[in-house]
Amino acid sequence: MERITATYYIETPLDLEKSALVLAGEQSSGTFIAVPGETEELKARFAARVESIEKLESSTEPSIPSVKLKPGIYQRAIIKVSWSIENFGYNLPVLISTLQGNLYELTQFTGLKLMDIDFPDSYANVFKGPQFGISGCRKLTNVEGRPLIGTIIKPSIGMSPEQTAELVKTLVEAGIDFIKDDELLGSSANSPFDKRVDAIMNVINAHADKTGKKVMYAFNLSDEIDQMQRNYEKIVKSGGTSAMISLNSVGLAGVKKICDNRELAIHGHRNGWGMINRHPLLGIEFPAYQKLWRLAGVDQIHVNGIQNKFWESDDSVVTSIESCLKPFLRGFSVLPVVSSGQWGGQAVETYRRTKTVDLLYMAGGGIMAHPSGPAGGVIALQQAWQGAVDGLSVEDTAKKYSEFNQSVSVFGKK
Known part of the structure; x- marks a missing residue:
């Protein structure tokens, strides 16, 4: 199944890999705790995947305040996360809710920016794009x-x-x-x-x-x-x-x-x-x-x-x-x-x-x-x-x- 990949610039005082996995879970099949319906089969088909993590510089101050996080070293990274298009099809509002949505409110992040999106070719079959x-x-x-x-x-x-x-x-x-x-x-x-x-x-x-x-x-x-x-x-x-x-x-x-x-x-x-x-x-x-x-x-x-x-x-x-x-x-x-x-x-x-x-x-x-x-x-x-x-x-x-x-x-x- 075709996938959409989003590139993010993130900042977190927590473990980079765990934080990226939280993002992927929150914006697909997961929530803050495992639930009975989240089977391995379901996750394999619908869960977002962390494709890569590129560690960058760190900071001693958070870019965005978070009252729930203790002071520490704030790591920054470029991460790529992908979703099966089965999750949202060709619905642009649901796509935006997936790629942006609640992720800006996740406690794990003191900074997060959507940098780029890679779309599969099938989108050209559904969307006509600019007429002129x-x-x-x-x-x-x-x-x-x-x-x-x-x-x-x-x-x-x-x-x-x-x-x-x-x-x-x-x-x-x-x-x-x-x-x-x-x-x-x-x-x-x-x-x-x-x-x-x-x-x-x-x-x-x-x-x-x-x-x-x-x-x-x-x-x-x-x-x-x-x-x-x-x-x-x-x-x-x-x-x-x-x-x-x-x-x-x-x-x-x-x-x-x-x-x-x-x-x-x-x-x-x-x-x-x-x-x-x-x-x-x-x-x-x-x-x-x-x-x-x-x-x-x-x-x-x-x-x-x-x-x-x-x-x-x-x-x-x-x-x-x-x-x-x-x-x-x-x-x-x-x-x-x-x-x-x-x-x-x-x-x-x-x-x-x-x-x-x-x-x-x-x-x-x-x-x-x-x-x-x-x-x-x-x-x-x-x-x-x-x-x-x-x-x-x-x-x-x-x-x-x-x-x-x-x-x-x-x-x-x-």
Whole structure:
């Protein structure tokens, strides 16, 4: 029987092997004490197995307090645990309950993080994965050979549908590829969802009729499932090509339900990411996280950005981008979305470290606050990436391109 293997980073003051066995038992056939029904035959078929333990460094202080453990030496290790897929089949919520669930509360651990998941090939027979992915999003926007350039509507909330549409008009005429609602905007009192879709799609459709380029606008349809479906159908009927979902707010089952429609490219926003990842020994790492959303069918997913405005290190961002670009199952492709305090100045380092243009490169203030306005901001980002691919430094790119030079004069000081 096929098995799923999960990789964990653990910390415990107790014996490593015994602690790993507790994890495996708690998350499969066992409990804190042997029970009559737990036969050897049952355990052989359904119990999780500890596949390997790689001992790492130790610490004299626990990463996470535990009132039930005495002070001591806290050992750390990478462990691999596997489960038969008989335990949960192809049920994603039960899979998550198994691979994460109660294990974060086990007394034996003062640190535990899900680092990666290895899925058997049969998952590709059951899950359709992203409908569009990298190549599909390129076709929808007619962009090849460079990152898709995108922005977020700012201010995040407070603009009417008509005001938003005016800004969208400026952006599409400037050559933007992608625009999205902010995750804080759903259907607000001053910007009802349907009216916003109508106003914006009138602009985008008119521009497409005139130029042949349809800009991708990701409307935030995050809501209760039935309302999300109505929002989705409204976008499709209006000629839209994309929708955004707040992944952690909606959840795997809700996101998959919407992705299964397979008519719009789904932009996965990971707001709340710090809550489940920021601690080095608690939560989930991005390589595991993005695989779950690829299974659900998300086409684009946020990875933060180089020299970002948040807490995440550049090394972590690079790892996230690389994990999105690694082949998964039978071609489940997802487009990394670079964002968070980005402007053209980070393009050089982003390209140097990742050697890819298969990105959606998002800038909010980096476009909106450009000295020449949003139009200048879009052009400056295109110039920045051209300079990066051509091997130019930020300084040399600024000498070559006037709009990017203006960006440096404003954002380079921050």
